[in-house]
Amino acid sequence: MLDERGLLERFCLEGFQSGLSWLTILRKRENFRAAFANFEPERVARYGERDVKRLLGDAGIVRHRGKIEAAIANARGTLELREQGTPLQELVWAHQPARHRAPRGPHDWQPTSPESVALSKALKRAGFRFVGPTTVYAAMQACGVVNDHLAGCFVRGQVERERVKAAR
Numbered sequence: 001m002l003d004e005r006g007l008l009e010r011f012c013l014e015g016f017q018s019g020l021s022w023l024t025i026l027r028k029r030e031n032f033r034a035a036f037a038n039f040e041p042e043r044v045a046r047y048g049e050r051d052v053k054r055l056l057g058d059a060g061i062v063r064h065r066g067k068i069e070a071a072i073a074n075a076r077g078t079l080e081l082r083e084q085g086t087p088l089q090e091l092v093w094a095h096q097p098a099r100h101r102a103p104r105g106p107h108d109w110q111p112t113s114p115e116s117v118a119l120s121k122a123l124k125r126a127g128f129r130f131v132g133p134t135t136v137y138a139a140m141q142a143c144g145v146v147n148d149h150l151a152g153c154f155v156r157g158q159v160e161r162e163r164v165k166a167a168r
Contacts, residue, residue, distance in 0.1 A: 002143050004088045008078050009039040011123075012071040014139045015130030016062045024062070031060030036071055041082075044075035070129035077127035084126075092145060093167055095119040102151035109148060112137050 002010065013032065017025045025032075035058050037043035055061065055068045078088050086094075095115045103109055116137035123131045140146045144163045149156035 002089065004041065004078060004082070005039050007088050007092055007139075007143065008041055008044075008074060009033070009036075010139050010143060011128065011131060011135075012036065012039060012074055014135045014142075015070050015074075016064070016067050018067075018130060018135060020062065028061055031058070035061050039075070041075040041078040044072055045079050047072045047075075067130060073127050073129045074131070077123065080126045091122060092119065092140070092143065095122075095140070096145045096167060100146060102156060103148055104151050106150075110137075113140075113146070115146075116140055 009032075013025055013029070016032070033039065035055055052065065052068055052072070056063050056065060061068075081088050081091055095118055097113060097115050101108075112133040117133045119140070120131050120133045120136045123136065137146070141148050144159065144166055147156065147160050147163050149159055
């Protein structure tokens with residue numbers, strides 16, 4: 001299971017990926033980590049306008065003011081959740097579906113779920129940005145909260161066992 005820092009990174013990278021190819025983000029992942037202090041929430045939450053300007057000049061990352069400011073807001077939201085007594089990882093795993101049928105084919109894949117809509121709202125209440133239901137659902141898939149491997153996929157069982165173990 002990803003820890004708080006890992007989940008913050010995932011949500012931020014999902015936001016940066018919006019409208020772009022994942023390959024672009026993955027190629028720049030180490031640059032993002034360097035630019036955003038390895039996504040340590042306490043450090044990123046202290047970023048101000050001078051940091052935003054610095055990051056807008058960093059060709060190693062996606063230079064989009066809204067997405068940069070969202071990453072800072074997400075770090076602050078992570079701290080807010082912690083202060084409220086519900087760390088980010090607890091909030092995310094609390095939104096795993098009670099039942100999730102294995103998709104039989106690509107036509108069964110969905111861009112959102114009731115749980116991703118609810119988690120998106122909870123994150124936004126804490127101050128997160130660029131966390132719409134589709135972005136949140138993609139993060140839930142990537143973190144193992146949802147297993148959307150096809151029913152006949154050779155790794156589905158292994159992924160499901162790991163998902164259940166992480167949920168404990």
